[in-house]
Each structure stands twice: as structure tokens, then as C-alpha cells.
Amino acid sequence: MADVNELQSLLGASEELTIVCHNNPDPDCLASALALGRLAASAGIDERRILYSGDITHQQNRAFVNLLDVELKSFDQGLIVDRPEGSLLAFVDHSIPGANNAVPEGTAVDIVIDHHQAEDVTGRYVDHREDVGATATILTEYVRDTGHDIDATLATALLFAIRRETLGFLRGVTTAEYEAAGFLHAHADDALLNKLSTPSISGATVDAIADAIDNRSVNGSVLITHVGRTSERDALPQAADYLATLEGVQTAIVFGIVEDTIQMSGRSTDARINIGTVLDSAFSDVGSAGGHREMAGGEIPLGIFADYTTDEDQLVTIVEQVVRARLLAELKLDGKGDTEDA
Missing domain, CATH: 3.90.1640.10 (inorganic pyrophosphatase (n-terminal core))
Structure with missing residues (x-):
């Protein structure tokens, strides 16, 4: 000290x-x-x-x-x-x-x-x-x-x-x-x-959290979801906090596109997972990420994604596929998540 x-x-x-x-x-x-x-x-x-x-x-x-x-x-x-x-x-x-x-x-x-x-x-x-x-x-x-x-x-x-x-x-x-x-x-x-x-909450934040709920998929005790594009960066950790409380979920990771970056927020109560290490290992080569065993965040420049397409829906789809694949690989999950019974 x-x-x-x-x-x-x-x-x-x-x-x-x-x-x-x-x-x-x-x-x-x-x-x-x-x-x-x-x-x-x-x-x-x-x-x-x-x-x-x-x-x-x-x-x-x-x-x-x-x-x-x-x-x-x-x-x-x-x-x-x-x-x-x-x-x-x-x-x-x-x-x-x-x-x-x-x-x-x-x-x-x-x-x-x-x-x-x-x-x-x-x-x-x-x-x-x-x-x-x-x-x-x-x-x-x-x-x-x-x-x-x-x-x-x-x-x-x-x-x-x-x-x-x-x-x-x-x-x-x-x-x-x-x-x-x-x-x-x-x-x-x-x-x-x-x-x-007890501050007021914006409608955009509520919409982003709702999107995170709708887009969720669960693999075992790991939930991964995204909010698409949002102006409310801080809706991501709020969504992660909420989704981590779902029954059977020990790890929740939420990501989304905010301006020209991909933002991420993770929460975990699983003793086998250090969520800070997971995000850092998965994305340190393309951005910055890290944090604690139980909570972490990250940021990735859109980079080539933004240059690849001008279609917003297609951009969201590409980002979702790439980020989710990296997370699943780092967590050693097969990607066959349950999106209906999550």
C-alpha cells in the first residue's frame, strides 16, 4: 500500500x-x-x-x-x-x-x-x-x-x-x-x-434495454446480447446488470454500436469466469477491454466494419456475428444458444 x-x-x-x-x-x-x-x-x-x-x-x-x-x-x-x-x-x-x-x-x-x-x-x-x-x-x-x-x-x-x-x-x-x-x-x-x-431515465435507455432483452441468447449460464445502434452508451451496463439477474444466468455480456465504436459491458458471478480477462483476451487485438472478475467493459473501433457497408441493418448484423463469435470462442461455447426460453 x-x-x-x-x-x-x-x-x-x-x-x-x-x-x-x-x-x-x-x-x-x-x-x-x-x-x-x-x-x-x-x-x-x-x-x-x-x-x-x-x-x-x-x-x-x-x-x-x-x-x-x-x-x-x-x-x-x-x-x-x-x-x-x-x-x-x-x-x-x-x-x-x-x-x-x-x-x-x-x-x-x-x-x-x-x-x-x-x-x-x-x-x-x-x-x-x-x-x-x-x-x-x-x-x-x-x-x-x-x-x-x-x-x-x-x-x-x-x-x-x-x-x-x-x-x-x-x-x-x-x-x-x-x-x-x-x-x-x-x-x-x-x-x-x-x-x-433515483434519477429519471430516458426513453432511449428503456428502448436499448428492451432491445437487449429481445436479442438475448443463452448458452448454459452465459447470456450474450446486443442493442444494435444506440445513442445511450450507459444503457449497456444497465442492461447487463438487469440480465445478469435472470434465473440460471451467471454471466451476461451486452454490446452495441455507439457512434463509431462497438461498446461492451459484462457481468459475471461465475467463479470459473473472470469477465475482465475474457473481454481482454477476446478483443485486445482490435480494441481495449478489461475490468474485474465480476464486471468489465470494452471498446472497439468500428474500423473495417464501417467501411464494409453503408446499410445500417447489415452493419449491425456483421458486428453481431463477429463479436458473438469471438465471445463464444473465448468462452469455449458452441454457439447453439436458446433465444426462446432464455
């Missing part, structure tokens, strides 16, 4: 901090960025920014940003490549340049705080703990152990992030999450937590 005093020393000796979120940031990433920014402010860093790429489309994520007034800026590569001396670059909730982020591969990162599976994580300060359930848990420990003043906004952000990342303390949770939640509970705004937990 890294020593938070080393982080404080690094922040105290610097003048500027750029925190980069992973693509399409979720509450765990956003809350962690918010907390690191607060720690940097207390260390005397006045120039701070949080950058993100992709979209924030999940209704909970939008509510999180709006209700907690998280100040975000669109990713600007110039702020990364042309950093002045005394400027720090930090990753929270991800760790490798070019993997699920817009930072050029090979870029030197100063601070990395993450809980996802990854290899060869480097930085001047690295706290990479795959054995905790959320990056927000690590940042909560920093806030608590350094005696940093915590207000209702920060406490609510971190507590909501831990709850969301662990699906209400039901997935990937450890003792550390309960201890963090116990500390945060006394400072959090209960009314704000309720608002974050």
Missing part, C-alpha cells in the same frame, strides 16, 4: 494538477477526481482541472455532475503533452495511458490511484489496489487519514460512488468499503443521496 504522506509531499511541491478521467467517467472516477482535487487544493495547488473524454450519458452520472456541481473540462491533449515544469498529471480509476483514456500511449503519469486489474502500472506515486471494491474507497482513506476537512458534497460524492461501484455493497465489496462508508455516513447529505439514486 502506498504512503499517503508521499502523495502529500508530491502535491505540496507542485504548482498545477491535471486529473484525467477515463473515457465516459462513472461516479467512482468522478468522485475520486473530486477528492484528489480537494487534497491538492489543501496542499496549496491553485491551478487544478479535471479532464474527461467520451460522454456522460448515464442518468445517474449526469445527476452526479449536476447535483454535486463537479467542474469538468473536455479533454485537451495540449494540456497533457505541453505540461509546464511543476505540473502533475494524475489518473484516477484507470492506470495505463491509451487504455480507456485519450492520453497518448507512453505518456509519463505522475499520480495513479486505481483498483482495476492492470499490469506494468508506473508513476511517481502509485496506489494500485486490485483487492478493494472502489477507487473512491482509497480516496476516502486519504481524506480520513490526513485529517482533511470533509463537507457534505465530498462525503456524498464518495459514498454514492462506493455504493454504485459495489451495486449497493453486493458486488466486489470488501471490509474497506464498509469502513469508508461508516466514516462518510456522518458527513453525507441523505436527501442528496436519494436524488442521485
Whole structure:
């Protein structure tokens, strides 16, 4: 475990901090960025920014940003490549340049705080703990152990992030999450937590989840489905969460076309399957994918698929066939799924 005093020393000796979120940031990433920014402010860093790429489309994520007034800026590569001396670059909730982020591969990162599976994580300060359930848990420990003043906004952000990342303390949770939640509970705004937990849902998200239900096929305890083309990227993990609860299903993988990429989301409670490893092995040669044993995601550029045909239905069919075939091969399934009794 890294020593938070080393982080404080690094922040105290610097003048500027750029925190980069992973693509399409979720509450765990956003809350962690918010907390690191607060720690940097207390260390005397006045120039701070949080950058993100992709979209924030999940209704909970939008509510999180709006209700907690998280100040975000669109990713600007110039702020990364042309950093002045005394400027720090930090990753929270991800760790490798070019993997699920817009930072050029090979870029030197100063601070990395993450809980996802990854290899060869480097930085001047690295706290990479795959054995905790959320990056927000690590940042909560920093806030608590350094005696940093915590207000209702920060406490609510971190507590909501831990709850969301662990699906209400039901997935990937450890003792550390309960201890963090116990500390945060006394400072959090209960009314704000309720608002974050019950945001409105768009009709497009409902339609995408319905398509995932209609297109599902089941091989043993593995369910694979797609939503076709959608503007609602975050409908995929919501569909995966829901379909993973179906009777007899232990692994659910949902994919779909979002703009010029194929997005994927996987969930698994099968002890024999590490869904992060499955997606990475199946698609690392054509895109980026990975995550945890129980939850993972991935992104593949449409590439040759988009050049092959201008017919949207044909494009969806081709993508469905290729992605499904790769998943079945990686999972060593025969592909004779049951689409009627799933």
C-alpha cells in the first residue's frame, strides 16, 4: 500500500494538477477526481482541472455532475503533452495511458490511484489496489487519514460512488468499503443521496434495454446480447446488470454500436469466469477491454466494419456475428444458444 504522506509531499511541491478521467467517467472516477482535487487544493495547488473524454450519458452520472456541481473540462491533449515544469498529471480509476483514456500511449503519469486489474502500472506515486471494491474507497482513506476537512458534497460524492461501484455493497465489496462508508455516513447529505439514486431515465435507455432483452441468447449460464445502434452508451451496463439477474444466468455480456465504436459491458458471478480477462483476451487485438472478475467493459473501433457497408441493418448484423463469435470462442461455447426460453 502506498504512503499517503508521499502523495502529500508530491502535491505540496507542485504548482498545477491535471486529473484525467477515463473515457465516459462513472461516479467512482468522478468522485475520486473530486477528492484528489480537494487534497491538492489543501496542499496549496491553485491551478487544478479535471479532464474527461467520451460522454456522460448515464442518468445517474449526469445527476452526479449536476447535483454535486463537479467542474469538468473536455479533454485537451495540449494540456497533457505541453505540461509546464511543476505540473502533475494524475489518473484516477484507470492506470495505463491509451487504455480507456485519450492520453497518448507512453505518456509519463505522475499520480495513479486505481483498483482495476492492470499490469506494468508506473508513476511517481502509485496506489494500485486490485483487492478493494472502489477507487473512491482509497480516496476516502486519504481524506480520513490526513485529517482533511470533509463537507457534505465530498462525503456524498464518495459514498454514492462506493455504493454504485459495489451495486449497493453486493458486488466486489470488501471490509474497506464498509469502513469508508461508516466514516462518510456522518458527513453525507441523505436527501442528496436519494436524488442521485433515483434519477429519471430516458426513453432511449428503456428502448436499448428492451432491445437487449429481445436479442438475448443463452448458452448454459452465459447470456450474450446486443442493442444494435444506440445513442445511450450507459444503457449497456444497465442492461447487463438487469440480465445478469435472470434465473440460471451467471454471466451476461451486452454490446452495441455507439457512434463509431462497438461498446461492451459484462457481468459475471461465475467463479470459473473472470469477465475482465475474457473481454481482454477476446478483443485486445482490435480494441481495449478489461475490468474485474465480476464486471468489465470494452471498446472497439468500428474500423473495417464501417467501411464494409453503408446499410445500417447489415452493419449491425456483421458486428453481431463477429463479436458473438469471438465471445463464444473465448468462452469455449458452441454457439447453439436458446433465444426462446432464455
